[in-house]
Amino acid sequence: MTDTAAIGNYKPHEREDLTAAFDPLHLDKISELARVDAGERDLVRAVAYKGHLPFDGEMMDLLPNLGVIANYGVGYDAIDVDAATERGIRVTNTPDVLNDDVADLAVAMWLMQRREMEQASRWAREGNWKEKGEYRLNTKASGGTAGILGLGRIGREIADRLSAFKMEIHYHSRSEKDTPGWTYHADPVSLAGAVDSLFIALVGGAETENYVSKEVIEALGPEGVLVNISRGTTVDEGALLDALESGALGGAGLDVFRGEPDIDPRFYKIPSVVIQPHQGSGSVATRGAMAQLQRDNISAFLTGNALLTPVN
Numbered sequence: 001m002t003d004t005a006a007i008g009n010y011k012p013h014e015r016e017d018l019t020a021a022f023d024p025l026h027l028d029k030i031s032e033l034a035r036v037d038a039g040e041r042d043l044v045r046a047v048a049y050k051g052h053l054p055f056d057g058e059m060m061d062l063l064p065n066l067g068v069i070a071n072y073g074v075g076y077d078a079i080d081v082d083a084a085t086e087r088g089i090r091v092t093n094t095p096d097v098l099n100d101d102v103a104d105l106a107v108a109m110w111l112m113q114r115r116e117m118e119q120a121s122r123w124a125r126e127g128n129w130k131e132k133g134e135y136r137l138n139t140k141a142s143g144g145t146a147g148i149l150g151l152g153r154i155g156r157e158i159a160d161r162l163s164a165f166k167m168e169i170h171y172h173s174r175s176e177k178d179t180p181g182w183t184y185h186a187d188p189v190s191l192a193g194a195v196d197s198l199f200i201a202l203v204g205g206a207e208t209e210n211y212v213s214k215e216v217i218e219a220l221g222p223e224g225v226l227v228n229i230s231r232g233t234t235v236d237e238g239a240l241l242d243a244l245e246s247g248a249l250g251g252a253g254l255d256v257f258r259g260e261p262d263i264d265p266r267f268y269k270i271p272s273v274v275i276q277p278h279q280g281s282g283s284v285a286t287r288g289a290m291a292q293l294q295r296d297n298i299s300a301f302l303t304g305n306a307l308l309t310p311v312n
Protein backbone atom coordinates (compact mmCIF):
# COMPACT_ATOMS: atom_id res chain seq x y z
CA MET A 1 0.00 0.00 0.00
CA THR A 2 1.43 3.32 -1.08
CA ASP A 3 0.60 7.02 -1.26
CA THR A 4 2.08 7.43 -4.76
CA ALA A 5 1.13 6.22 -8.23
CA ALA A 6 3.47 6.25 -11.24
CA ILE A 7 1.33 6.40 -14.36
CA GLY A 8 2.77 6.24 -17.87
CA ASN A 9 5.20 4.53 -20.22
CA TYR A 10 8.30 4.80 -18.02
CA LYS A 11 11.55 3.20 -19.10
CA PRO A 12 12.72 0.33 -16.83
CA HIS A 13 15.44 2.40 -15.12
CA GLU A 14 12.97 5.26 -14.50
CA ARG A 15 10.57 2.78 -12.92
CA GLU A 16 13.36 1.47 -10.70
CA ASP A 17 14.21 4.99 -9.55
CA LEU A 18 10.55 5.71 -8.78
CA THR A 19 10.28 2.41 -6.89
CA ALA A 20 13.39 3.21 -4.84
CA ALA A 21 12.01 6.65 -3.97
CA PHE A 22 8.30 5.98 -3.35
CA ASP A 23 7.49 2.30 -3.98
CA PRO A 24 4.53 3.51 -6.07
CA LEU A 25 1.64 1.72 -7.66
CA HIS A 26 2.72 1.41 -11.34
CA LEU A 27 0.19 1.77 -14.16
CA ASP A 28 1.11 1.93 -17.87
CA LYS A 29 -1.97 3.93 -18.84
CA ILE A 30 -4.26 6.32 -16.99
CA SER A 31 -7.29 4.29 -18.18
CA GLU A 32 -6.13 1.43 -15.90
CA LEU A 33 -6.93 3.56 -12.86
CA ALA A 34 -10.61 2.59 -12.91
CA ARG A 35 -9.65 -1.05 -12.41
CA VAL A 36 -7.61 -0.38 -9.26
CA ASP A 37 -9.28 -1.31 -5.98
CA ALA A 38 -10.98 1.74 -4.39
CA GLY A 39 -9.19 1.21 -1.08
CA GLU A 40 -5.85 1.43 -2.87
CA ARG A 41 -6.92 4.52 -4.86
CA ASP A 42 -7.99 6.30 -1.66
CA LEU A 43 -4.41 6.17 -0.39
CA VAL A 44 -2.87 7.95 -3.41
CA ARG A 45 -1.76 11.52 -2.65
CA ALA A 46 0.77 11.97 -5.46
CA VAL A 47 0.90 10.92 -9.12
CA ALA A 48 4.10 10.84 -11.17
CA TYR A 49 2.60 11.30 -14.64
CA LYS A 50 4.24 10.60 -17.99
CA GLY A 51 2.68 10.62 -21.42
CA HIS A 52 0.24 12.48 -23.59
CA LEU A 53 -3.06 10.73 -22.80
CA PRO A 54 -5.61 13.08 -21.20
CA PHE A 55 -5.61 13.28 -17.39
CA ASP A 56 -9.03 14.89 -16.86
CA GLY A 57 -11.33 15.68 -13.93
CA GLU A 58 -13.07 12.32 -14.20
CA MET A 59 -9.73 10.55 -13.68
CA MET A 60 -8.84 12.89 -10.83
CA ASP A 61 -12.11 11.98 -9.11
CA LEU A 62 -10.96 8.36 -8.97
CA LEU A 63 -8.25 9.57 -6.56
CA PRO A 64 -10.16 11.48 -3.84
CA ASN A 65 -7.04 12.25 -1.76
CA LEU A 66 -4.83 13.32 -4.66
CA GLY A 67 -2.76 16.41 -3.83
CA VAL A 68 -0.19 16.64 -6.63
CA ILE A 69 0.28 15.58 -10.24
CA ALA A 70 3.98 15.80 -11.09
CA ASN A 71 4.30 15.79 -14.87
CA TYR A 72 7.35 14.33 -16.62
CA GLY A 73 7.76 17.01 -19.29
CA VAL A 74 7.58 20.78 -19.62
CA GLY A 75 4.35 20.62 -21.64
CA TYR A 76 1.36 19.73 -19.46
CA ASP A 77 -1.40 20.05 -22.06
CA ALA A 78 -2.48 16.45 -21.34
CA ILE A 79 -3.45 17.48 -17.80
CA ASP A 80 -6.65 19.45 -17.24
CA VAL A 81 -5.06 22.07 -14.97
CA ASP A 82 -8.35 23.92 -14.37
CA ALA A 83 -9.96 20.68 -13.18
CA ALA A 84 -6.97 20.05 -10.92
CA THR A 85 -7.11 23.57 -9.46
CA GLU A 86 -10.86 23.23 -8.79
CA ARG A 87 -10.11 20.08 -6.79
CA GLY A 88 -7.21 21.63 -4.89
CA ILE A 89 -4.69 19.46 -6.74
CA ARG A 90 -1.28 20.98 -7.46
CA VAL A 91 0.42 20.38 -10.83
CA THR A 92 4.16 20.52 -11.49
CA ASN A 93 6.23 20.16 -14.70
CA THR A 94 9.91 19.91 -15.70
CA PRO A 95 10.91 23.24 -17.30
CA ASP A 96 14.41 24.44 -18.24
CA VAL A 97 16.30 21.16 -17.86
CA LEU A 98 15.31 20.18 -21.42
CA ASN A 99 15.80 23.54 -23.17
CA ASP A 100 19.20 22.70 -24.65
CA ASP A 101 18.19 19.33 -26.08
CA VAL A 102 14.98 20.59 -27.63
CA ALA A 103 16.66 23.66 -29.15
CA ASP A 104 19.52 21.49 -30.44
CA LEU A 105 17.06 19.18 -32.17
CA ALA A 106 15.18 22.10 -33.74
CA VAL A 107 18.38 23.49 -35.26
CA ALA A 108 19.56 20.02 -36.29
CA MET A 109 16.30 19.29 -38.15
CA TRP A 110 16.56 22.66 -39.86
CA LEU A 111 20.11 21.93 -41.04
CA MET A 112 19.13 18.41 -42.09
CA GLN A 113 16.25 19.72 -44.13
CA ARG A 114 18.09 22.58 -45.81
CA ARG A 115 21.21 20.55 -46.60
CA GLU A 116 19.30 17.34 -47.45
CA MET A 117 21.51 15.44 -45.00
CA GLU A 118 19.22 12.44 -44.66
CA GLN A 119 19.03 11.94 -48.45
CA ALA A 120 22.73 12.66 -48.96
CA SER A 121 23.68 10.14 -46.29
CA ARG A 122 21.46 7.46 -47.82
CA TRP A 123 22.81 8.30 -51.26
CA ALA A 124 26.43 7.85 -50.07
CA ARG A 125 25.63 4.59 -48.23
CA GLU A 126 24.09 3.22 -51.42
CA GLY A 127 27.43 3.68 -53.19
CA ASN A 128 26.36 6.57 -55.42
CA TRP A 129 29.24 8.88 -54.44
CA LYS A 130 31.83 6.53 -55.91
CA GLU A 131 29.64 5.67 -58.90
CA LYS A 132 28.20 9.08 -59.80
CA GLY A 133 30.39 11.77 -58.18
CA GLU A 134 29.12 14.75 -56.21
CA TYR A 135 25.75 14.83 -54.48
CA ARG A 136 23.30 17.41 -55.86
CA LEU A 137 23.42 21.01 -54.69
CA ASN A 138 20.94 22.06 -52.00
CA THR A 139 19.83 25.05 -49.89
CA LYS A 140 22.11 27.31 -47.82
CA ALA A 141 21.01 27.43 -44.19
CA SER A 142 23.07 30.18 -42.46
CA GLY A 143 22.57 33.85 -43.06
CA GLY A 144 18.83 33.93 -43.77
CA THR A 145 15.87 35.13 -41.72
CA ALA A 146 14.36 33.01 -38.94
CA GLY A 147 11.00 33.41 -37.25
CA ILE A 148 10.34 32.10 -33.75
CA LEU A 149 6.71 31.47 -32.95
CA GLY A 150 6.49 31.57 -29.14
CA LEU A 151 9.46 33.24 -27.49
CA GLY A 152 9.44 31.32 -24.22
CA ARG A 153 12.43 29.57 -22.68
CA ILE A 154 12.88 27.08 -25.53
CA GLY A 155 12.14 29.70 -28.22
CA ARG A 156 14.94 31.88 -26.86
CA GLU A 157 17.41 29.00 -26.88
CA ILE A 158 16.56 28.37 -30.52
CA ALA A 159 16.96 32.07 -31.35
CA ASP A 160 20.32 32.25 -29.56
CA ARG A 161 21.59 29.28 -31.54
CA LEU A 162 20.32 30.74 -34.81
CA SER A 163 22.05 34.05 -34.06
CA ALA A 164 25.32 32.11 -34.16
CA PHE A 165 24.25 30.92 -37.64
CA LYS A 166 24.13 34.62 -38.67
CA MET A 167 20.34 34.54 -38.96
CA GLU A 168 18.24 37.68 -38.66
CA ILE A 169 15.74 36.95 -35.86
CA HIS A 170 12.03 37.77 -36.01
CA TYR A 171 9.43 36.52 -33.53
CA HIS A 172 5.79 36.50 -32.55
CA SER A 173 4.78 36.00 -28.92
CA ARG A 174 1.93 36.92 -26.57
CA SER A 175 3.79 40.17 -25.86
CA GLU A 176 6.76 42.08 -27.20
CA LYS A 177 9.99 41.25 -25.33
CA ASP A 178 13.06 43.26 -24.51
CA THR A 179 15.24 41.70 -27.20
CA PRO A 180 17.33 44.36 -28.96
CA GLY A 181 17.97 43.53 -32.61
CA TRP A 182 15.12 41.03 -32.87
CA THR A 183 11.96 42.09 -34.76
CA TYR A 184 8.53 41.61 -33.15
CA HIS A 185 5.45 40.75 -35.25
CA ALA A 186 1.97 41.20 -33.82
CA ASP A 187 0.55 38.24 -35.73
CA PRO A 188 1.86 34.89 -37.02
CA VAL A 189 1.02 35.51 -40.71
CA SER A 190 3.12 38.68 -40.73
CA LEU A 191 5.96 36.72 -39.08
CA ALA A 192 5.78 33.87 -41.59
CA GLY A 193 5.77 36.34 -44.49
CA ALA A 194 8.97 37.99 -43.26
CA VAL A 195 11.14 34.88 -42.81
CA ASP A 196 12.41 31.84 -44.69
CA SER A 197 12.64 29.50 -41.67
CA LEU A 198 9.85 29.31 -39.07
CA PHE A 199 10.38 27.59 -35.71
CA ILE A 200 7.34 26.68 -33.63
CA ALA A 201 8.01 26.82 -29.89
CA LEU A 202 4.47 27.40 -28.64
CA VAL A 203 2.81 25.80 -25.63
CA GLY A 204 0.26 23.12 -26.52
CA GLY A 205 -3.40 22.90 -25.59
CA ALA A 206 -6.63 24.55 -26.71
CA GLU A 207 -5.23 28.11 -26.83
CA THR A 208 -2.75 27.27 -29.61
CA GLU A 209 -4.81 24.69 -31.55
CA ASN A 210 -4.20 25.27 -35.32
CA TYR A 211 -2.30 28.48 -34.54
CA VAL A 212 -0.13 27.68 -37.55
CA SER A 213 -2.98 27.97 -40.03
CA LYS A 214 -3.16 27.53 -43.80
CA GLU A 215 -2.49 31.27 -44.11
CA VAL A 216 0.68 31.05 -42.00
CA ILE A 217 1.92 28.09 -44.06
CA GLU A 218 1.16 29.88 -47.35
CA ALA A 219 2.92 33.03 -46.12
CA LEU A 220 6.07 30.98 -45.44
CA GLY A 221 5.94 29.83 -49.03
CA PRO A 222 7.72 27.52 -51.49
CA GLU A 223 11.23 28.48 -50.36
CA GLY A 224 10.34 28.28 -46.67
CA VAL A 225 10.88 25.60 -44.04
CA LEU A 226 8.72 24.95 -40.98
CA VAL A 227 10.27 23.38 -37.86
CA ASN A 228 8.06 22.12 -35.04
CA ILE A 229 9.35 20.92 -31.67
CA SER A 230 6.28 21.88 -29.61
CA ARG A 231 3.03 19.99 -30.18
CA GLY A 232 1.40 18.65 -33.34
CA THR A 233 -1.86 20.34 -32.35
CA THR A 234 -0.37 23.81 -33.00
CA VAL A 235 -0.41 23.17 -36.76
CA ASP A 236 -3.27 22.69 -39.23
CA GLU A 237 -1.77 19.38 -40.29
CA GLY A 238 -4.06 18.87 -43.29
CA ALA A 239 -2.99 22.25 -44.69
CA LEU A 240 0.66 21.43 -43.93
CA LEU A 241 0.49 18.11 -45.79
CA ASP A 242 -1.27 19.70 -48.76
CA ALA A 243 1.32 22.50 -48.94
CA LEU A 244 4.26 20.10 -48.69
CA GLU A 245 2.84 17.76 -51.34
CA SER A 246 2.09 20.58 -53.79
CA GLY A 247 5.36 22.45 -53.16
CA ALA A 248 3.51 25.48 -51.74
CA LEU A 249 5.81 24.98 -48.72
CA GLY A 250 9.49 24.17 -49.25
CA GLY A 251 9.95 21.67 -46.43
CA ALA A 252 9.57 20.82 -42.76
CA GLY A 253 11.41 19.41 -39.78
CA LEU A 254 8.92 17.81 -37.41
CA ASP A 255 9.45 16.20 -34.01
CA VAL A 256 5.75 16.31 -33.08
CA PHE A 257 2.55 15.20 -34.82
CA ARG A 258 -1.14 14.86 -34.26
CA GLY A 259 -2.05 11.38 -33.00
CA GLU A 260 1.63 10.44 -32.54
CA PRO A 261 3.05 7.82 -32.69
CA ASP A 262 0.34 6.81 -35.17
CA ILE A 263 1.14 9.69 -37.51
CA ASP A 264 -0.46 10.46 -40.87
CA PRO A 265 1.28 8.13 -43.38
CA ARG A 266 1.28 10.92 -45.98
CA PHE A 267 4.31 12.33 -44.12
CA TYR A 268 6.41 9.24 -44.91
CA LYS A 269 6.13 9.84 -48.65
CA ILE A 270 7.27 13.48 -48.68
CA PRO A 271 11.05 13.75 -49.22
CA SER A 272 11.22 17.40 -48.09
CA VAL A 273 10.17 16.45 -44.54
CA VAL A 274 12.61 15.49 -41.80
CA ILE A 275 10.74 13.28 -39.32
CA GLN A 276 11.85 12.75 -35.74
CA PRO A 277 9.93 10.49 -33.30
CA HIS A 278 9.23 13.14 -30.60
CA GLN A 279 12.70 12.81 -29.17
CA GLY A 280 13.43 16.49 -28.46
CA SER A 281 14.26 15.92 -24.80
CA GLY A 282 15.50 12.39 -25.40
CA SER A 283 19.13 12.36 -24.26
CA VAL A 284 20.14 10.24 -21.28
CA ALA A 285 21.28 13.32 -19.34
CA THR A 286 18.16 15.39 -19.97
CA ARG A 287 15.67 12.61 -19.31
CA GLY A 288 17.60 11.89 -16.11
CA ALA A 289 17.25 15.53 -15.04
CA MET A 290 13.53 15.56 -15.92
CA ALA A 291 12.89 12.39 -13.92
CA GLN A 292 14.87 13.76 -10.96
CA LEU A 293 12.90 17.03 -11.00
CA GLN A 294 9.64 15.09 -11.12
CA ARG A 295 10.70 13.00 -8.09
CA ASP A 296 11.92 16.11 -6.26
CA ASN A 297 8.52 17.76 -6.73
CA ILE A 298 6.78 14.69 -5.31
CA SER A 299 9.17 14.51 -2.35
CA ALA A 300 8.62 18.21 -1.65
CA PHE A 301 4.85 17.71 -1.65
CA LEU A 302 4.91 14.61 0.55
CA THR A 303 7.18 16.30 3.12
CA GLY A 304 5.14 19.54 3.14
CA ASN A 305 7.81 21.65 1.44
CA ALA A 306 7.40 24.18 -1.38
CA LEU A 307 7.06 22.65 -4.84
CA LEU A 308 10.09 23.29 -7.06
CA THR A 309 8.33 23.96 -10.36
CA PRO A 310 4.61 24.53 -9.79
CA VAL A 311 2.19 25.14 -12.66
CA ASN A 312 -0.94 26.18 -10.71
Ligand code: 8YV
Nearest residue numbers: 050051072073074075278281
Ligand atom coordinates in the same frame (compact mmCIF):
# COMPACT_ATOMS: atom_id res chain seq x y z
C1 8YV B 1 7.94 14.53 -23.26
C2 8YV B 1 7.73 16.81 -24.01
O1 8YV B 1 7.67 14.87 -21.97
O2 8YV B 1 8.56 18.02 -22.17
C3 8YV B 1 7.68 17.90 -23.00
O3 8YV B 1 6.72 18.68 -23.06
O4 8YV B 1 7.01 16.80 -24.94
C4 8YV B 1 8.69 15.68 -23.87
O5 8YV B 1 9.84 16.01 -23.19
C5 8YV B 1 8.67 13.26 -23.32
O6 8YV B 1 8.58 12.82 -24.63
C6 8YV B 1 8.08 12.21 -22.42
O7 8YV B 1 6.75 11.94 -22.74
